[in-house]
Amino acid sequence: MKIQIMGAGALGSLFGALLLKAGFDVVFVARGEQLKALQSRGLEVSGLMEEHFDVTAVSEPVDADLVFLTVKAYDTENAARQLEKVRFRAICSLQNGVGNEDILARHFDNVVGGVTTYGANLREPGHVIYAGEGMTLLGNFKGSGAEDFELVLREAGVNVEVVEDIERRIWEKACINAVINPITAVCRVRNGKIVEVPELWDVARRIAGECREVMSRMGYDVDVERAAKDVAVRTSMNRSSMLQDIEKGRRTEIEFINGAFVRKAREFGIDATYNEIMVKLVRGIELGVD
Numbered sequence: 685m686k687i688q689i690m691g692a693g694a695l696g697s698l699f700g701a702l703l704l705k706a707g708f709d710v711v712f713v714a715r716g717e718q719l720k721a722l723q724s725r726g727l728e729v730s731g732l733m734e735e736h737f738d739v740t741a742v743s744e745p746v747d748a749d750l751v752f753l754t755v756k757a758y759d760t761e762n763a764a765r766q767l768e769k770v771r772f773r774a775i776c777s778l779q780n781g782v783g784n785e786d787i788l789a790r791h792f793d794n795v796v797g798g799v800t801t802y803g804a805n806l807r808e809p810g811h812v813i814y815a816g817e818g819m820t821l822l823g824n825f826k827g828s829g830a831e832d833f834e835l836v837l838r839e840a841g842v843n844v845e846v847v848e849d850i851e852r853r854i855w856e857k858a859c860i861n862a863v864i865n866p867i868t869a870v871c872r873v874r875n876g877k878i879v880e881v882p883e884l885w886d887v888a889r890r891i892a893g894e895c896r897e898v899m900s901r902m903g904y905d906v907d908v909e910r911a912a913k914d915v916a917v918r919t920s921m922n923r924s925s926m927l928q929d930i931e932k933g934r935r936t937e938i939e940f941i942n943g944a945f946v947r948k949a950r951e952f953g954i955d956a957t958y959n960e961i962m963v964k965l966v967r968g969i970e971l972g973v974d
């Protein structure tokens with residue numbers, strides 16, 4: 685079974701390493717310094733697993749049985765176009781944000797949606813930190829394939845479950861990210877501060893309220909405020925992925941998180957001013973306006 689990791693950054697390297705350890709034939713598609721490091725030194729894993737792997741790393745996708753997509757959401761369209769040139773049975777997104785599966789569904793027949801709470805960071809090119817074991821939920825978004833991905837992940841020791849309502853799960857995770865990520869990125873604080881600082885919690889509650897309204901109009905009853913508070917408390921010492929992106933001068937996934945709620949709210953004719961402001965502020969920081 686040949687498994688391709690499309691976008692071998694932090695998360696892709698971690699999942700690739702777990703699959704390699706289980707004996708799968710894994711191909712890592714990477715770019716830049718990461719590609720060079722993987723090709724010359726292999727993949728180093730630290731943290732919850734300490735291991736070195738010699739890996740097959742390429743700059744362009746190749747034929748495979750299954751593909752995991754682990755690029756950032758803003759790179760999904762590009763990656764899909766590259767993947768159109770090769771053959772594989774099914775593709776599974778493990779990304780954050782809303783809309784990745786819709787993009788993939790325009791290109792491929794078998795698209796599996798995924799939501800994961802595993803945690804990984806790149807210490808340097810070729811060196812991934814396995815920071816947190818979590819849960820991975822999978823579900824067929826278009827066509828089939830979820831059970832195939834479940835099987836290989838389970839064999840690799842990953843906590844995984846196939847669900848019937850993957851679209852809802854993707855939006856639920858986006859709710860949490862919409863509340864926590866932009867505030868931590870704009871204010872440059874750890875997740876816990878959102879709950880500890882009344883001014884920040886006030887903003888968080890308002891974002892959560894808008895997300896809840898959007899979810900409700902989609903037919904999903906979710907207590908976004910409580911869910912976001914739980915995660916912020918549980919991950920109080922974390923620097924959110926969006927904060928880390930901002931600190932490193934990288935583009936964020938804001939358009940696929942809060943931006944997705946703004947677009948849905950517009951469709952329903954409801955107010956999403958707080959989400960919209962967060963999108964604009966984070967865009968302002970990304971643009972590096974002095």
Ligand SMILES: NC(=O)c1ccc[n+]([C@@H]2O[C@H](COP(=O)([O-])OP(=O)(O)OC[C@H]3O[C@@H](n4cnc5c(N)ncnc54)[C@H](O)[C@@H]3O)[C@@H](O)[C@H]2O)c1
Pocket residue numbers: 690691692693694695696713714715718743754755756757759762763766778779780781800801802803804805806925937
């Ligand atoms: N890191 C985590 O712990 C974590 C956890 C859950 C979800 N996620 C989500 O997973 C996705 C990936 O996150 P990450 O932290 O691994 O990001 P990352 O930036 O570390 O990894 C993405 C990698 O994809 C590469 N890439 C992009 N387009 C490519 C292409 N066409 N060909 C080859 N390589 C390409 C980039 O160069 C980069 O190395 C995001 O949507 C993120 O929100 C991450």
Ligand SMILES: CC(C)(CO)[C@@H](O)C(=O)[O-]
Pocket residue numbers: 860861864865875915919922923924925926
């Ligand atoms: C849940 C979360 C906000 C915890 O830091 C994480 O998804 C992140 O950082 O994006």
